[in-house]
Amino acid sequence: MSTAEETAGGEIEPWDEVTPDAARRLLVAAVEAFAERGYHATTTRDIAGRAGMSPAALYIHYKTKEELLHRISRIGHDRALDILRTAAAGDGDATLRLAEAVSSFVRWHAGRRTTARVVQYELDALGPEARAEILDLRRQVDAEVRGIIEDGVATGEFDVPDVHGTTLAVLSLCIDVARWFNVDGPRTPDEVGALYADLVLRMVGAAK
Amino acid sequence: MSTAEETAGGEIEPWDEVTPDAARRLLVAAVEAFAERGYHATTTRDIAGRAGMSPAALYIHYKTKEELLHRISRIGHDRALDILRTAAAGDGDATLRLAEAVSSFVRWHAGRRTTARVVQYELDALGPEARAEILDLRRQVDAEVRGIIEDGVATGEFDVPDVHGTTLAVLSLCIDVARWFNVDGPRTPDEVGALYADLVLRMVGAAK
DNA sequence: GCCGAAACTGAGCGCTCGCTTAGAACGCTC
DNA sequence: GAGCGTTCTAAGCGAGCGCTCAGTTTCGGC
Structure with a gap:
């Protein structure tokens, strides 16, 4: 069974190697946000929000925004x-x-x-x-x-x-x-x- | 007589149409900073500093950073x-x-x-x-x-x-x-x- | 059904951001 | 050399940033 995510653009992003599920959702959210606005214009609150989580949750799975x-x-x-x-x-x-x-x-x-x-x-x-x-x-x-x-x-x-x-x-x-x-x-x-x-x-x- | 500026890279940037001199210096500084770090990662303090002016001086010549x-x-x-x-x-x-x-x-x-x-x-x-x-x-x-x-x-x-x-x-x-x-x-x-x-x-x- | 580890949240700290304001310094006119 | 508009600075405001932490919830193992 595939855990691929479907983004707004209809692309299938196979980020299967990223686990657990929450970490992958955050990463996919970050990809979308970075692509839309650029790394520096993207806030950690925006990334967490897109993944349906609180800002603090990001730091459970990633040390910094740069690590993402x-x-x-x-x-x-x-x-x-x-x-x-x-x-x-x-x-x-x-x-x-x-x-x-x-x-x-x-x-x-x-x-x-x-x-x-x-x-x-x-x-x-x-x-x-x-x-x-x-x-x-x-x-x-x-x-x-x-x-x-x-x-x-x-x-x-x-x-x-x-x-x-x-x-x-x-x-x-x-x-x-x-x-x-x-x-x-x-x-x-x-x-x-x-x-x-x-x-x-x-x-x-x-x-x- | 030309008022062209020579940048660090040795390029001649003919921003002659930008006057007065202080406005042109700020603009040339902004070009360098935006090119090096990107717009969002560049601060108005950095631009003003490169032009040898205080942060507030920028706002005499430009309404916002975006106008630059x-x-x-x-x-x-x-x-x-x-x-x-x-x-x-x-x-x-x-x-x-x-x-x-x-x-x-x-x-x-x-x-x-x-x-x-x-x-x-x-x-x-x-x-x-x-x-x-x-x-x-x-x-x-x-x-x-x-x-x-x-x-x-x-x-x-x-x-x-x-x-x-x-x-x-x-x-x-x-x-x-x-x-x-x-x-x-x-x-x-x-x-x-x-x-x-x-x-x-x-x-x-x-x-x- | 209890326990400990893992996952998560609400609140907020310290900092830096874009931008503003009050006033000093400058240069031009008469 | 007085008056005045222009150009500049020192100081700092309110907001939003990356990130932290104490405490709550969740959940697999027994």
């Missing part, structure tokens, strides 16, 4: 990295693996926009040690995408003069989806994923 | 729109005009990263009327880029199945430069501009 953000950021980055690793380890050629990596990564940023927004844009609110931990995960994310592009260049599938710069641009393009994607807009996450996969293949000069 | 953000956002969007209009109104073909639009737009986001960060990422901190005004400017930004792409499709220079989606992606790519660009990093704004112009021409299927 840290947990969210860690789980989110783990998930994002997992998506890219799965795509990178696929058994197609580089073109296919890059298309799959971009479309699934974008699908996550669009479909789980609430989470992705917090994960990608609230990094600066973390303290030095927590930020360093997350930055290490980001380097691994970068390495996965760069690896696929290097593979494609090696096999002659891609024509990329600046591998590092292009990797940066591809990731930047995908990540920024979390900023502009609108659940009530004209595009589904699947459609944006397909469009972006096509655009990225063009960027690396892959044959259609 | 509004002024910054308005001026920044005006400048960004001006850059795109100039490129769009150039006399080359669509390929040349798109390349010029992207490279100059990216150059601004990288070279004036401090300003661009505030302009692009602190929109949600504005009140409803101010936000509506800025969103209207963003629609004009979108229309300029879309116009060039439509021109290129009409002349057969570009091969773009989804003009609206591609416009969104191109702008998204450029804007996100303000998030990741590092003044101390390996690339100059000129280099990023050139790289991105090339990537965008590939995205629209333009002949090299």
Whole structure:
């Protein structure tokens, strides 16, 4: 039996790894509040209120407001990295693996926009040690995408003069989806994923 | 004689239109503080301190902290729109005009990263009327880029199945430069501009 | 049905926030 | 050099912040 929560946007957020139930409700409430207003503009009273609890209850499950953000950021980055690793380890050629990596990564940023927004844009609110931990995960994310592009260049599938710069641009393009994607807009996450996969293949000069 | 200010990053910020001098110093201080910490994490005491004034002095020149953000956002969007209009109104073909639009737009986001960060990422901190005004400017930004792409499709220079989606992606790519660009990093704004112009021409299927 | 640990609440502490006010200092006009 | 509007500061107000704590409720194990 799943303990997934359904948010206002209709997204299914599988925060199954967070227990007990009250801690998960608080974390989901924090994700929504941080995504809507930003970390600094969100109050602990607001988070607790959304979870149907008193302000003090938050501190039973989390030491500080920052620990909530840290947990969210860690789980989110783990998930994002997992998506890219799965795509990178696929058994197609580089073109296919890059298309799959971009479309699934974008699908996550669009479909789980609430989470992705917090994960990608609230990094600066973390303290030095927590930020360093997350930055290490980001380097691994970068390495996965760069690896696929290097593979494609090696096999002659891609024509990329600046591998590092292009990797940066591809990731930047995908990540920024979390900023502009609108659940009530004209595009589904699947459609944006397909469009972006096509655009990225063009960027690396892959044959259609 | 210019009254331009030189910031810590070595960028020249021509806030000439802001007078008197004390008001401009406060505004430049606010740009730096908002860019570093975000609007909500910045205190009016910090802004005034950076400008070498007491906290109360801020309220001689601005009604509220939000008015400071509004002024910054308005001026920044005006400048960004001006850059795109100039490129769009150039006399080359669509390929040349798109390349010029992207490279100059990216150059601004990288070279004036401090300003661009505030302009692009602190929109949600504005009140409803101010936000509506800025969103209207963003629609004009979108229309300029879309116009060039439509021109290129009409002349057969570009091969773009989804003009609206591609416009969104191109702008998204450029804007996100303000998030990741590092003044101390390996690339100059000129280099990023050139790289991105090339990537965008590939995205629209333009002949090299 | 009793007990101790765990989960939770109501009240509120100490602090810092955005912003205000009273009055001093400055610069310009005549 | 008197008068006056402008620009600034020192002090601080009311509110809301993150977080704490004493005490109440809940609940599984026996």
